[in-house]
Amino acid sequence: MPMTITVPAPTVPVQGEAAAFPVRRIWCVGRNYAEHAREMGSDPDRTPPFFFAKPADAVVPGGGTLVFPSRTSSLHHEVELVVAIGVGGEDIAASRALEHVYGYAVGLDMTRRDLQAEAKRLGQPWALAKGFDESCPIGAILPAATGFDPTRGAIALAVNGTQRQSGDLSEMIWPVSEAIAYLSRFVALAPGDLIMTGTPAGVGPVLPGDMVTGTCAGLGEITVRYVARNTGEPA
Ligand code: MN
Helix, strand or coil: CCCCCCCCCCEECECCCCCCEECCEEEEECCCEHHHHHHCCCCCCCCCCCEEEECHHHEEECCEEEECCCCCCCEEECEEEEEEECCCECCCCHHHHHHHEEEEEEEECCEEHHHHHHHHHHCCCCHHHHCCCCCEEECCEEEHHHCCCCCCCEEEEEECCEEEEEEEHHHECCCHHHHHHHHCCCCCECCCEEEECCCCCCCEEECCCCEEEEEECCCEEEEEEEECCCCCCCC
């Protein structure tokens, strides 16, 4: 007899709405703030943006207490503006791109920086450095209909109350409208897609016991607390 398999769909709460936003895919823009590109050792310019992905179930809606991930001794925080797509499309014009947005949130692109550095060195994909379990805590989505402006506003992150990252959405090399337009030339965007729009400078390590709080003006915050693993494995 065939087994019945049910898979819970990942969702993110929406501010002021009873129904949560169902997550289909998570696309992430790499090196989208000049200062962060420099701190990662590359030269920021207007070469085309690049993207990587996280699995939809990497989402941790609302944050909370997380177990420190396996197989890394260099877990890094990256605070990012998250764009939730509500209307799909291909070859979307930048001038119309924001009409495809359902809402915005603040999220964390948690990164196993040691695995990423090794992947870069070997010319390998970043999947396990970026797309691991619980690697994408996201705060509640603010509907775009509220008039939120994704072209400006402070974005920051603190660890245990000490500010580590600070920037402004206006510093994006590829603003939200252009990131949507560019990505939609390569994949058909659809409702449920999330786009993480890159992180400002100041990325750094998170340790077990740390409390990480990302904020974006007008969108509230996302807070995650890490506790040590208890597996007996090397970290
Ligand atoms: Mn990132």
